Amino acid sequence: MGSGNNPIYTGVPEKDVFALHFLQTLSNLRTQIPFSSPDKTKDRVKKIKKAAYVSMARAAGGTNRLWSRSLLHQAAKRNNKNVRLSRRRKRVTWPRRNRRDPVEEPAAERLRNLVPGGGAMETSKLMEETAHYIKCLSMQVKVMQCLVDGLSPK
Amino acid sequence: MDVSEKDELRNGNDTTVNYVESANNPPPDWRVSGSNPVSDSYPTENLISSSQMMETLWYDPANVQAVGYGGFNGGGNPSSSSSFRANIDRSLETGWSLPNLLPPKGGNGMFLPNASSFLPPSMAQFPADSGFIERAARFSLVSGGSFSDMMNQQQPLGNPESVGLFLQGQCPSSEVNVVGVAHNDASAAMKETNKQNVPGSGNVSEDTQSSGGNGQKGGETSSKGFDSKKRKRNKQNAEADQSNRSQQSEEEPDNNGGGDKKRNDEQSPNSQGNKTNSGKQQGKQASDPKDGYIHVRARRGQATNSHSLAERVRREKISERMKFLQDLVPGCNKVTGKAVMLDEIINYVQSLQRQVEFLSMKLATVNPQMDFNLEGLLAKDALQLRAGTSSATPFPPNMPMVYPPLPHGFMQQTLSCMGRTVSSPLSPPINGGYKRQEANGWEGDLQNVIQINYGAGDVPPDSQAAATDASLPSSNMKVEP
Numbered sequence: 001m002g003s004g005n006n007p008i009y010t011g012v013p014e015k016d017v018f019a020l021h022f023l024q025t026l027s028n029l030r031t032q033i034p035f036s037s038p039d040k041t042k043d044r045v046k047k048i049k050k051a052a053y054v055s056m057a058r059a060a061g062g063t064n065r066l067w068s069r070s071l072l073h074q075a076a077k078r079n080n081k082n083v084r085l086s087r088r089r090k091r092v093t094w095p096r097r098n099r100r101d102p103v104e105e106p107a108a109e110r111l112r113n114l115v116p117g118g119g120a121m122e123t124s125k126l127m128e129e130t131a132h133y134i135k136c137l138s139m140q141v142k143v144m145q146c147l148v149d150g151l152s153p154k
Numbered sequence: 155m156d157v158s159e160k161d162e163l164r165n166g167n168d169t170t171v172n173y174v175e176s177a178n179n180p181p182p183d184w185r186v187s188g189s190n191p192v193s194d195s196y197p198t199e200n201l202i203s204s205s206q207m208m209e210t211l212w213y214d215p216a217n218v219q220a221v222g223y224g225g226f227n228g229g230g231n232p233s234s235s236s237s238f239r240a241n242i243d244r245s246l247e248t249g250w251s252l253p254n255l256l257p258p259k260g261g262n263g264m265f266l267p268n269a270s271s272f273l274p275p276s277m278a279q280f281p282a283d284s285g286f287i288e289r290a291a292r293f294s295l296v297s298g299g300s301f302s303d304m305m306n307q308q309q310p311l312g313n314p315e316s317v318g319l320f321l322q323g324q325c326p327s328s329e330v331n332v333v334g335v336a337h338n339d340a341s342a343a344m345k346e347t348n349k350q351n352v353p354g355s356g357n358v359s360e361d362t363q364s365s366g367g368n369g370q371k372g373g374e375t376s377s378k379g380f381d382s383k384k385r386k387r388n389k390q391n392a393e394a395d396q397s398n399r400s401q402q403s404e405e406e407p408d409n410n411g412g413g414d415k416k417r418n419d420e421q422s423p424n425s426q427g428n429k430t431n432s433g434k435q436q437g438k439q440a441s442d443p444k445d446g447y448i449h450v451r452a453r454r455g456q457a458t459n460s461h462s463l464a465e466r467v468r469r470e471k472i473s474e475r476m477k478f479l480q481d482l483v484p485g486c487n488k489v490t491g492k493a494v495m496l497d498e499i500i501n502y503v504q505s506l507q508r509q510v511e512f513l514s515m516k517l518a519t520v521n522p523q524m525d526f527n528l529e530g531l532l533a534k535d536a537l538q539l540r541a542g543t544s545s546a547t548p549f550p551p552n553m554p555m556v557y558p559p560l561p562h563g564f565m566q567q568t569l570s571c572m573g574r575t576v577s578s579p580l581s582p583p584i585n586g587g588y589k590r591q592e593a594n595g596w597e598g599d600l601q602n603v604i605q606i607n608y609g610a611g612d613v614p615p616d617s618q619a620a621a622t623d624a625s626l627p628s629s630n631m632k633v634e635p
Contacts, residue, residue, distance in 0.1 A: 010478075044518040045511075052514055107496050114503045124468065127475030130499060134482050137506040144513035151520045 010128070012135040013059055019143045021055035050075060052140060060136040067129045068136075070117025 029051050054075050057068035105123045112118035115133050118126055452458040456466070476495055480486045483502045486495065 045515045048514040048517050049511055052510055107493060110500050111496065111503070114500060114507070124471040124475055127472060127479060130503065131475070131479050131482055134479075134499075134503060134506065137503070137510065141506060141509045141513065144510065144517065148513055148516045148520060151517070153520075 010132045010135055012132065012139055013061075015139060015143055015146075018056065018059040018136075018139050019146070021059040022052060022140070022143055022147070025051040025055040025058075052144060056136050056140040059140075060132065065129065065132060066121060066125070067116045067118070067133050074116065 026048070029047055053071060057065075057071040057075075060068050063069045063072065108123050108126055111126060111130060112121070115126065115130050118129065121129060452463055452466075456462070473492070476492060479499055480495060483499055486498050
């Protein structure tokens, strides 16, 4: 999926990048927990899910994208062991004197809740981020599907 | 040429006016206005171009020096003026682009660059000879010190096109302008003519300011004829114009449409039209090309408050992005309307997120120990990727041996990411053995518990892996990007 002749740049790396990041993060996961892994499925699931999102954020451009940036920041806050940011930035998004405030758009509220970091974006910017986010999400889903298929007993 | 002649011209404005009326086309206006406009209020660059143009105007080969102002004094020289006019008309018809950008006092700084950027090639048809330009320059001197100042300060736009531009822009299209020209206040006339011309020009946005509106109010009736013609020409020029400073593509059709609309408006009197036009002019007041702002022209029948303009721009941005999203979300082609579209997008994002969660659950169950073997997974995954992307080709059992380029590249990329250079011996036999060795290296370095779990893998160990082992430097398994 290229960005096309679009003034809105939403280029997304190839699947390989996503897969690589995901696997890296997963293997990193393993190091974090002791060998006698707490086998609660829920915990595992949560961890994997988090790993998925974090790796997706990294693969999608690290801190270049607003949503990925805020995602990484959220993850880093919660669990400082798993996620490390190379350069801790002071804030994910600029202070709220963004132009979003003067212009209210109630319709995009739900979208803001869905897309990480959407709370501090202008609506048009939100749309852009959503597009990129959708692309990355679909890519990540594909990677995970491949992984599951590959790992599942034949 | 000296100022006296200019005075004579002013006195003979009635003839000029008559002439203009009979001519009923822009050129005479230009000529008239050409004499005055140069004023201190305009930027020197503009004046330079204008002066050049004026020189051109006044010095028709047929008319020689008489044209200066003398030609128009008290009944002037109809024949010469007519021939002169013919020349002018011809030149005009070549489709000079809209210069109109002679901005009123406010936006002086940028006029010149804009003007020069606008010159369309068609302008070259203007009788371009160096003498022409010289005459224009001299003409400027005649009209007053201001011209000369400008001449001295600025490099003369040595092209007739600029002259044409100025002329075009100047074309007042109404008696008011002519009268104004006759008056000694050249600047006022210029402004008025520019104001009148502004509406016709769709391209340059910074010029509009308030000029167009005022001018229109001034001489609507008689100007309508002129305006329509001029706008027609301007519109053609506008389309040929490449110097569209607006940064949004949608502005171009807007501008052109606005120009057309204005023309139609002029011809069919519409109470709303004039107000809208003038409002539009004012609406664009704030735009300034040098600031890199996005210039928007208000459409006909729309509010021209600067707030509403910005609002419109914003709305258009949002709708443009919505269209982009529409392509992204499958099955949204039939959906129209922002609200429904938004719902669809939200649903899609939610479904994707749910899918991620579901797949992570599956992963957790499939691999209970969570011993994700990077290499093994890469191998399998790469293969899966390959299979996913291309049509299913049955892979031989020892899959790693038959690495298609993609996984190979992938492995290489992986390795390079790890801070390792992939050595060539790796190439075909990138196999589990090698990976195993690497894994050991990683473990050694990072105490990374990567279990070499080739449970489901079919990779047979390869003796060659040992060879590579020695060459493996301490791995640097990066987990951070």
